[in-house]
Amino acid sequence: MFEFTRSLSKGLPSSSPGEYLLRIVKETQVLFQSQNVSNVMISDYLRKSLRSFTGASWVEVFFVEESNLLLYKTLQTTKAIPVNEDSLPGYVALSKEPQTVNNASASSFYNSFKVQFHPYVVPAKEIVQASSVACVPITKDGQCRLVLLLFNKLDENSSLCYFSEGDLCMTEALGLWAINHYDIHTYCSDLKKKLNNVKEQVEESTKLMSLGVRAIHRRNSLEKCIKVIQSEFKLTKNSIQQISQVMLCEGVIFHLFIGEVLKPIIALGMDTYDSKVLTTKTAEYSLISSKQILNISELSTEPLWDQEMQMRMKSLLACPIFSPEKEPLGCIEYFRKSTSFSPVDETFASKISEILSSLPRDNFVSSIGDKNTSDRTVGTLFKELNSFAISSHELYDYPRIFAEIRRVINNFLIVDSCAVYFANQISNVFWTQQSENCDELTQPICKDTLFGYVFFKQARVTLPDNVPVSDLSSYDKIGMIQPIISNLTLQPVIGLISVFRPHKEFSQEEQEIIEKISGKVAGLLECLWIYRNEEMHLNTQQTEETQDASPEIRFRIANSRRPHTSIHFLPEEVSELLKSSVSPQIVRSNSIYSLTSVSPTKLGEIKNMLQEMKAKPESALNILSKRLRTLVPSQASKLFIMDPHEQHLIDIANSSLAKPSGLVNLCMQTKEIICIRSGTYQHPQFDKLIDSLGGDSKVQSFLAMPIIVQDRSLGVIAFANASINFGPEELAIAEFVSIIPKDYLSNTNDNIKDIRDAIQVGRRHKMLQQWCKQVFFVANSTLNKILLVKDIMHKLYEAKNFEKLIKSGLEMLCAVINTEQAAVTYEDAGEFIEYLYKKGKIIKKSHLEDQGLLAKSLESGRPVTLESMFGKENIIVIPFVEKKMPRLLIKAYNKRDDTLSYYCSFNKEDEQILNEFATAMSISFVAHDKGESPDSLRQFIKQYASNLNNHALISTIRTASQKLLDCDRATVFIIEGKEMVVKSQGLEKEIPVDFRIPIGKGIIGNVAQTGQTENIRDVYEDPRFDPAMDKKTGYRTSTMLCMPVLDTQGKVIAALQMINKKKGFFDESDEETLVIFCEIISSALQNCSMFMHNITERSRILNILNSIGNYILVFNSEGILDYSNKSIKPLFGITKKIAVKSHYSSWLRENRELVLDITSVMQNPTKRIQKKQQKISSASFKRTRTGPGMTKSLQQSQGSDMYFHYTVASVQTFNKSETVGVVLILEDASALAELSSKLEKMQLEVQSMKSSIYGETSLQKCIQKLGAISKALGDPDTKIHLEDVIKTLKQGNLNTADIMSQMPTVQGYSNKAISEYIGLDTSIHHETFRTEELPRRGSRIMVEVIETSILTDLRDIDLDPFIIEDHFPYIKAMFQDFDLLSQMEINSDSLMNFSKLVKEHYGVWDNPFHNFYHGFNVLHATYMLLSSTQAGTFFSANEIFALFIAAFCHDLEHPGRNNTFEINRGSHLALIYNDKSVLENHHSAVTFKILQNEKCNLIEKFNVDAKKSFRKLVVASILGTDMAKHVEEITTMSSRFKDIEETPLKNSDLEGLACILIHSADLSHPCKKYDQYQKWSKKVCDEFTLQFQEEISLGLPPTEIMKDLDRPEVYYASEFGFLKFVIRPLWDCLNLWLNPHINQYIENLNENIEKYQKLKEIHPKPS
């Protein structure tokens, strides 16, 4: 047994598994490119690669197909075992969980399976016992597709070992990889098959098409030929030429029978014309011996033929000519070079011989007498044939031709039944087909029948005349049977027209009419006759060439086949013309064939138009609409399209709507072409409003063509007053153009039911997208909240300070009930003290603002709520009264709704939470007073933090789905154990919160149990429905759509119940929509719970890390332990107390090397020593290591030595001038590794959660897993290869996978810990701690924690840019808060570079006011306005991005002087910009110059249009900051905002709104709190003073308002005026739009005005 396994293991790559895997992946790609990817191939591939990669000695691959597990093997038949718990693979396929068994023979689990599989090796077929087993299901889209069974893993030494977690990952990854490729391949080969089918059809069509064209050509040639012969009245070379064209032959010899001898008289197209050379053998045989046509298909093997002639002809047809008295006259021989002659050719030849025989004898041959030919003049029958309405190119379409003929007949005759028959003379039947869907009807041509009688009589028969046939009784009494007579065929009757009616006999006139019609039809049927017979011949040749049957029999066989009614063919020139310009849909349409009757000029016009339309698909219909009038010359024309609601016709040319009426509407309704040639305006249905098409209302001629898509009319193309006539050409063009819109209206997908559905679906998707956005917004804010709360919890454990605990409690309270502020007030020694939590800070106050409210609450002992108090939105006060003594009050302010976007009222739930908080607080106060731990508060915070559920999320989901499906009610049931719970109420509160239904009960319970969707039209007919709730509420449930929400494993986690669709029933598209929605819900719900889990895990790991991961010991320059971050006793066996009394060398002596290293650094402070995996020992180490509080990882390593990474570095004073000691940092290597892997796992989860809302593809998962494996590998070479593998995989079809980005490492945390503890410069440690195993990357979780605090800062109007050290995180956070970086595909480095350059360009002039801080301030104000008011909802992400850039850059390179100064001075800038908005133009120009820098080209990824609109908006917004436009802007926008109720804001308001926003942001510093504003105001003042001074010194006209600003009375008056008359109107204007969300600004502004007014009054101007 081990022999085999050992030999297998030789296949294992010894060098690098990564390289090997890369090779496998590449091989697979080649493999899957082959023609047929079979299950056997997949199996072999997986067996081979899994054995190599995991070291399994045997692998079985089971395909799961229709509840069977199938084993595909090359040499054996496929084995199938059922999917059930009888076998391990079956068990795994059902549970979808991988299983490993380490010791199979001893495993009761493994041995409990009835069906066992054994590992064996093919050559010996020896059964080996299973030892280690791994069984892995491969699940894709919730379906288990493969089960991989791995046996007996071998290690490098070929010893048996166990399958690891990594093996399972690898197995799953490879399995997914294979199955994905298999699916793609299957899909592709399906497509290929379809493509081939289409190709075949096209080829066949082309063949038949050329036949059709040839048939028409031949018919016309024959007609012409007869005319030529008739007119010349003798046989000439010209006549022979015509004959050769009819016969489609390359050579002709005409032999004449003169004096009992046959002589060649005329020869054409032959190699020789010498009559002495030309043989007459075959002609003689035909004329004299057989007296029949001689058809030789292969001259080279024909004994009759004189082979010495050596002519390059392949086939011959010889046709004798006899006189009417059957005397031999001569013979014509026809020759072809490449094809043979068909039976049709034979009949043509006979016909020609017949015509020739009737020629006057003198002109033909002198011995033949002067005989008259036929009574009929040849050609008279064809006179008006061309004007017949059917296009002769539609020969394939018999039913249509027949229907057309019937239509013509019905136009002239009043009959009950009418039929057209085609006489198939070879099959001897009459044949017809009433419509395409009808069966064919045949009647034998037989003298005893009515039809046969007519056929042979060759004349019309009317009933009730006495006709001697037997079947007369089966016909109606009154009828007419008209033969269709052809002059071109041998047997003149080629068809019949039969008409019957019950009452009136047919008049003479009617008989003449039918005769005339039959004459017109004859030409058509002739073409049909030629075409059809040729088609038969072609088929016979193709399929029965080798059969030894006479031509006659073959022809009959061929003729008995069904004609091809569905094959279309296209005249070549039209096909060529359109191929380049039209989509396949048009080419496929029948109407294109009508184009063959259209002139080349018109075809050219159509072609040009189609090309233009194709080039501009978005305005294609417009182009079409405009071209109509020239295509069909007319006075007016229009293209109408029905709107999706079928309410209006849209006039495409000017997008106006019209009520459907008049002839246009009639055309739509009847789906019939309307063509009126004169007097249309008198038509009763004529509506001059619509039918005059915007032209003259006296419409004479009118043409309307319905636009039909899938049997529904979607619009009309109409023409009024034709310039010439609406003739066949015009009709053909109109018909053709009427099919074009179809292509541009509907999706190219043929399967879409029709255009309206497409539009409907589009609208739904848009709506869906919006809702998705909202769901995710709420989901994100919920997550942020959880994050915040968890952070509080984390702090809670550390917080020993009671005040901090109160802060945490209030912070949590705000998060839980969505309020901005919360406060606790208590009485302490007769004085009220309040702790107010606001914007991340806690403020202790003894002076209370709203005492009245507090007193009211205290008096009543009940909650008091107030709305709109003090300009705040809402407030609630909860008293806590104990033993009739008021103990404390809890206040909360400014509650927002679940989406955090609107203020709302406090509810009962909030009251309850506040009450509980008050209780907990009160108890804690008591405890605190007694010096005990305030546990009850801690308990409360803990409880609420962990209870914070996804209530808001579910509530949004519910509302969204309800609106989306347009139904009455929607309920989300969440599965909890064996029940389903309603977590959030609907608007009608129809179902109480916490209402529970057991899984399996009722319809919804059933859905949860089976995972199947239920769409019920009447629930009362469903026995599962429980009407109890309806009875209780009086509501009547009728329609219901229930759908399960599945998690990624396919487990039901929730169910949606939609009730009572407002219109009709829930349909398929509702189901489709809900499916998408369920996916989103699933991902959102799962993310939410996963996030919770991650947060907990994160703080746990951080705690562990801080507690055991690092020992930090600092020794002073004396070598005495100065600091340690934790007890060193567990490690060194010595307490700190003792350690500080002696030199390190004494108690570290066990670790000689470490002592030497510390000493070395002591002596040489620039040195830094770093060592890995160092053994650390202590004399008492082992004895003391197992104390309480030890972590698992430490305990595990008990008994062996402890290994640490350590770093020794010197500790220097802040300015690095002096060394004050040495720091020793020890890292527990094993704990670090373990933590590192845990963190990575977590991070992967967080990332997968962050991935696209539509979930991940299995390939992405596969890549993720490979990524994780790559991380776990130690060998850098392998890693590089594995990264290559991942890259290769990614190139497949992924573009968004950001799997490898930003992993957190333990390193990041340890650095943070170190910097927190001893304040070391962590940048040093970035270097010192860099290790191979732990590559340093940014930490995502950390970034998010920071962002939360930054976001809190950013929400403050009064954020002071001067106290921010590093502005970039704030800038980035503002962009990120709107998700702009990811949406605009901007990496954070570019933004950083951009910000740096912006800062540089602001710094050019070192202005007091117009500097970088002002730029940042305006950006922040813009961010605030967009994020906290409805302004943000108006702009798109691109536009918000443009506004941010405009705000940030609006004063770049500001010289600190105003425009007037620049102009007066005639500065360079003033010259460039011609004194117009000089500075603003410059700021804008600099902005775009910076954006050109490749290191910070933020708009690099924008497409041309996006760049254009970005630039437009930025330029407009910056130019809008010119104070010269101030008044104008306010006036315009104020009047616009006053109209806002009547005419809501729309796109055309974009620039106006952008300007007023940026301008207000630019002037927002007066809306900050007084002290902030004062600061800014002083700076402006300084800048102005500088300008004034410079004006004086340069001799420029001084700006008066800048004068004497250092004098208080001037300054205060000027500032007061500025605020009241410049700033106030601007913000009042903005307030018209954004009220009440900018109340804070207005309030501050008013306060500032008041303050300055007072100051102004204190400092009056000297009179």
Ligand SMILES: [Zn+2]
């Ligand atoms: Zn500015």
